[in-house]
Amino acid sequence: MxxxxxxxxxxxxxxxxxxxxxxxxxxxxxxxxxxxxxxxxxxxxxxxxxxxxxxxxxxxxxxxxxxxxxxxxxxxxxxxxxxxxxxxxxxxxxxxxCAQLSWSHYRLLIRVEDEKKRLFYMREAVDQRWTVRQLDCEIHSFYYERLLATREERRESVRQEVKVLEPPTKADGLLKDPYVLDFLDMGGRTDYREDDLEQALMNRLQEFLLELGRGFAFVARQQRIAAETESYYVDLVFYHCILKCYVLIDLKTGKITPQDVGQMDFYVRLYDDRCTQPDDNPTIGIILCATKDATVARYSALADDKGLFAARYTLCLPTEEELARALEPTSALFLE
Incomplete structure (x- = not known):
């Protein structure tokens, strides 16, 4: 033959x-x-x-x-x-x-007592094509509550400054606070460095993308941005396929500082100038830190709410009490 x-x-x-x-x-x-x-x-x-x-x-x-x-x-x-x-x-x-969901999906959904929350998870499971395991993970990591808390926090900052709600920005629905990174195997360590955290996220990139949410596509790690006299490196770069923009993530293992905000502001401006295409929307920068600081949030570029954000991460699930505090009508972050 x-x-x-x-x-x-x-x-x-x-x-x-x-x-x-x-x-x-x-x-x-x-x-x-x-x-x-x-x-x-x-x-x-x-x-x-x-x-x-x-x-x-x-x-x-x-x-x-x-x-x-x-x-x-x-x-x-x-x-x-x-x-x-x-x-x-x-x-x-x-x-x-929804025909896209199986009986196993619905068996998880019917355990969610709140109707709004239940319908939210159903829509997200369809839109993001979650498996049964992924849906179970998002429900148990309080995805809905964290997203709601983040939106409420951002709305509250506007209420305190101008007493009216700001129209939705392109970052609405993009951010969570906190991000739950309980899938990382850090061995219970508290002395890990930023490059340790970065490596751990790369080792579990699929789980990290799930935690980031819909629309994120991984682009690069330690991406080099060349300037006139020297080069700069961004920890993690993603592209958001729905918002049509790049998302830069800077990892910080401690409390956020004004220097961290200034550095990310610089990265975002430089990236817009050197790396984006004419049809891309302006770049978004997220400082992913262990602890946020109210003063830094209020008196830095973070307060502009126009493309630069800080979000906390935790290596374990938040308690219901912590989430309840996050969902209070007035956020302590902006009221100190």
Whole structure:
């Protein structure tokens, strides 16, 4: 058999395989969509049959579980039937369901009691194509609360200065505070250096991109920016595909200083001048630090809120008390 025939056979195989793989994916999506709708319908029927009769509901769950398991096999335990009931109660309008999400996604979502928060996570899971594991990680790392706290903090700074809300800027939805870097293996150390933190983030880049959020694409580490007489190096550079701009990140293991802000302001201006293209939006700079300082935040370029920001990071999940304080109507950061 000649080489040309082998190549031809391989090409035919690849084409056939691609067709079958595409059909398999379509079938899986169709099956998932059908099963999600079926579980929703089962939940609806249980809720309507039970009504206000709690005792009858317990009997009904047991009865259905026994008969359905006998006929359809595993998957219809009382616990699973209860999940279907909660599924209907959490999403009472079937048209709000998203075909892109699996039953496993919805089993996580129905545990989120607050409706606004639940719908937020559903939209984010679809938009960012989160796996079940990623959705679980974001829920347990308080992604919604951290994003809300960050937005509230930025709004509060404007309230204190001009007593009115500032129109949304292009950074709205970009920042979190704090960033939770609990996926890093720092061995419980507290004496790590900035280059240690940088290396750890590069080792777990996929998890870091997930924590950064939608739209971020990694560009470079220690990117060199050449000036007339010397060169400068930015810790981490990303491109935000939605905002169409570069995002520079400077890592600080201690408290932010005025010098840190001045340096990042310089980097952003230099990067705009030397590295961006005419169709790029202005560069954003984020100083990722262990601790923020209220005075530095108030009396430096950070207060302008026009492309330069400081955000904290933590190597462990924030407690509910810490998040509650962050969500207070007035932020202590700007009221000292």
């Amino acid at each position: 000649g080489d040309s025939m082998v190549r031809r056979d391989a090409a035919v195989y690849d084409s056939v395989r691609g067709t079958l793989e595409a059909a398999r994916k379509k079938a899986a999506v169709a099956v998932n969509d059908a099963m999600v709708e079926a579980y929703w319908e089962v939940g609806r029927q249980i809720v309507e049959a039970q009504g206000d009769r709690a005792e009858y509901g317990k009997h009904l769950m047991k009865y259905l579980s026994e008969r359905l398991t006998k006929e359809f096999g595993k998957g219809f335990t009382k616990r699973n039937l209860f999940c279907m009931k909660q599924f209907y109660l959490a999403f009472p309008i079937v048209h709000t369901l």
